[in-house]
Amino acid sequence: MASSTSGKGSQSTAGTAKGRTGRTTAPAKKAAPARKPPAKKAAAAKRAPAKKAAAKPAPSPTGGVVRLVRAVWLGCAHAVGAVFRGIGQGAKNLDPAHRKDGIALLLLALALIVAAGTWSNLSGPVGDLVTMLVTGAFGRLDLLVPILLGVMAVRFIRHPEQTDANGRIGIGLSALVIGVLGLVHIACGAPGRDEGTTAMQNAGGLVGWGASKPLIFTMGAPLAVPMLVLLTIFGLLVVTATPVNAIPQRLRRLGIRLGIIAPNEYDEGYGETEGGAADRRDRHDAEQWRARTGPSAGSGDPADAAEEEALARRRRPRRSSARPAMDREMDAVDVAAAAAAALDGVVYGGLPPSPLVADLTHGITVGREGAETTAPVPTARGERTAAPAAPATAPAPPAVPETPAEQPHATTAAASGTLSVPDLTKAPPQTQALPPRAEQLQLRGDITYALPSLDLLEKGGPGKTRSAANDAVVASLRNVFTEFKVDADVTGFTRGPTVTRYEVTLGAAVKVERITALTKNIAYAVASPDVRIISPIPGKSAVGIEIPNTDREMVNLGDVLRLADAAEDDHPMLVALGKDVEGGYVMANLAKMPHVLVAGATGSGKSSCINCLITSVMVRATPDDVRMVLVDPKRVELTAYEGIPHLITPIITNPKRAAEALQWVVREMDLRYDDLAAFGYRHIDDFNQAIRDGKIKLPPGSERELSPYPYLLVIVDELADLMMVAPRDVEDSIVRITQLARAAGIHLVLATQRPSVDVVTGLIKANVPSRLAFATSSLADSRVILDQPGAEKLIGKGDGLFLPMGANKPVRLQGAFVTEDEIAGIVQHCKDQMAPVFRDDVTVGQKQKKEIDEDIGDDLDLLCQAAELVVTTQFGSTSMLQRKLRVGFAKAGRLMDLMESRGIVGPSEGSKARDVLLKADELDDQLAVIRGEAHP
Structure with a gap:
């Protein structure tokens, strides 16, 4: 029974294990049939090409002709595009001066065509087109359009460097034309488009109708007229660059030019900040006034003659020292610097650099010694008197020499397709002589002292604003940013005499630390170990990278x-x-x-x-x-x-x-x-x-000066x-x-x-x-x-x-x-x-202060301590000095002898303590004598 039971138990256990094994390995048995579907898909994939090959259409004989025509057409298009790209590349490398001349000549050609169409009724399709466009747009004022185009062309030819005023003039002319045409249209009855083209052309044209119609519709003609008058005045002020508060000054200047008003040197604002051009205008205005008023005007009153002479002689404009040099209106030197920047192509429009004006400010100074001016001369700091007038034959300042020199790197940068980076370096500042206080000053003792002339100091050449090395560094920085995938770009640079600071603007969500982490890589790229990163530049949302210049300059x-x-x-x-x-x-x-x-x-x-x-x-x-x-x-x-x-x-x-x-x-x-x-x-x-x-008044009896x-x-x-x-x-x-x-x-x-x-x-x-x-x-x-x-x-x-x-x-x-x-x-x-006047107490005053006896030597401090100890205790013992001052027997005995020689203690009496001869209230005086601060 036992064996049977154990056998059943074994069978039961085996069955249980078998069941467990069957449940565990069941998924593995089902894995084999799972491979069959890919086989079916593979077979289907093999049969697929046969069906596709059967469905392929037969080649058509016209398909080859179509492809041939398409290839010929694309080839012609590519050839024409290559030609135009070559022309465009050549135009890109064209000097900016030639581009501006081309614009001026184009405006002049348009002026001739419009004049022929409007003034002489040019026949033909061109004349009809011009008449339709110009007369239809400007109405009765179409005769003035060619004059306006001609004036603009002449301005481009005479002043090609003044590109900064183009925007202002364009806005002013637009406002002026719109206002005038609107007034003309209202004066002619304000005809509408429903009255026909002829009525519109006999009034203000399409522009006049567009300017007056909305105003008449919204506020009526009584209010539309003053609005258009104000717009016309605004356009006139913008074109002439005249603020409202400067209108009286400009009218007075116009009156002086027309001979209606006598020129006066002390007129507020007249001739200020105009430089050499103002001097020439002053002399011209004075000559015109004398010519109109006759010879009696210059010879009747000496004061008037002196005033006219001072007007013609004036050189420097009056400026306030509280304003920085870069915020003032430009004089002759500043205009020359601006012209240099314009020709260099780095300020206006971000163009690549072209001819560079070198040595602009060389020689533009006014000598101090031997040249007198009418500015006030201070006899002492804070006091000013008038200086004598300079003769009328005083030499004028030398003209500004312009020596343009070609820069080969400009063509290279343009040809390589590198984006131009604006140069933010400050323009060369204005030079000027020292004020007249530096001429002669009266010193104490009837001594006349003249300050050294600035001619004793050498003049340096104009600083560089851009060089090929700067363009190479910009390209290297951009390559570093591209290689390390940093969303940043070089947006400008300012060049100094030793280093150039390149301004880097970061993209959105770019950390500044990504730039600072590239310091060594930037130094490797520009081949310079002395790279300094400023993050950020004070006052700007940009990171500065300072890199030394390979062509350093000296600052005189x-x-x-x-x-x-x-x-x-x-x-x-x-x-x-x-x-x-x-x-x-x-x-x-x-x-x-x-x-x-x-x-x-x-x-x-x-x-x-x-x-x-x-x-x-x-x-x-x-x-x-x-x-x-x-x-x-x-x-x-x-x-x-x-x-x-x-x-x-x-x-x-x-x-x-x-x-x-x-x-x-x-x-x-x-x-x-x-x-x-x-x-x-x-x-x-x-x-x-x-x-x-x-x-300041001294008290009575004082002998001090x-x-x-x-x-x-x-x-x-x-x-x-x-x-x-x-x-x-x-x-x-x-x-x-x-x-x-x-x-x-x-x-x-x-x-x-x-x-x-x-x-x-x-x-x-x-x-x-x-x-x-x-x-x-x-x-x-x-x-x-x-x-x-x-x-x-x-x-x-x-x-x-x-x-x-x-x-x-x-x-x-x-x-x-x-x-x-x-x-x-x-x-x-x-x-x-003059000869120098020295003070005797600067270095010798302290030496005369102390008179220490030679026998004291280096024991001054110990002697003072010993004297204070003996007098305060009234006990003159050598052994006490040894214990209290921690010195040896020989040093203590020497101190006791020094005190005996100065009457502090008495003579030695064998093993007894010495008598103290000095009282406590006399100690301070005796110490002062020992230190040399008082005489015995």
């Missing part, structure tokens, strides 16, 4: 000082720094900085910057305006300025004396603040002006050498000067080639807000100067970053350069004017 100091902005600002502390990436010159007022830190490695341009600062002050300021303290620990950097009258002390080369000079500056600052506080003024400029105006304080400029060429010799004294003096000296007219320029944290300490950085960094050797040095990276990527030789006070981002610039010959010429001129 004379070019910066000849600017109109420099001439209009007569502040003596205005200095030239250089030229920025956008092509604009950079100047700074040291009185507003008010202190600056200049740093850079060897060969970075730091010394050239210091030379430019000193030379700028010498050219613009007299010794009564600015006095200087020059510290040159290297002994060779500033020796060229030895003996100039601006120095208040000889050039300091000893670091110890330099520390004493800084302490003298602190004392001078305190004295100036005492005067400001005593007389109730907050700034040295207000105090000086009050002295000149005679508002008040005179204006000059600005005091302290220049330290190498701060590291001073910090190595006397770090505590130098740092304390610099910190005190930079904290307080601004209102006292004292300004500090610190230069170093080792901008480490032990040289430029935190206290010095915190009080020197303006920084000028040239190329540094490491990122750490850049962070010390600018508190941010960037200076380590500069390329040297004047390439710098200027961070003025209050700015968040530095401005990249190319520092100005002045040669040794230029410095020697200006220094010699200043020496010839």
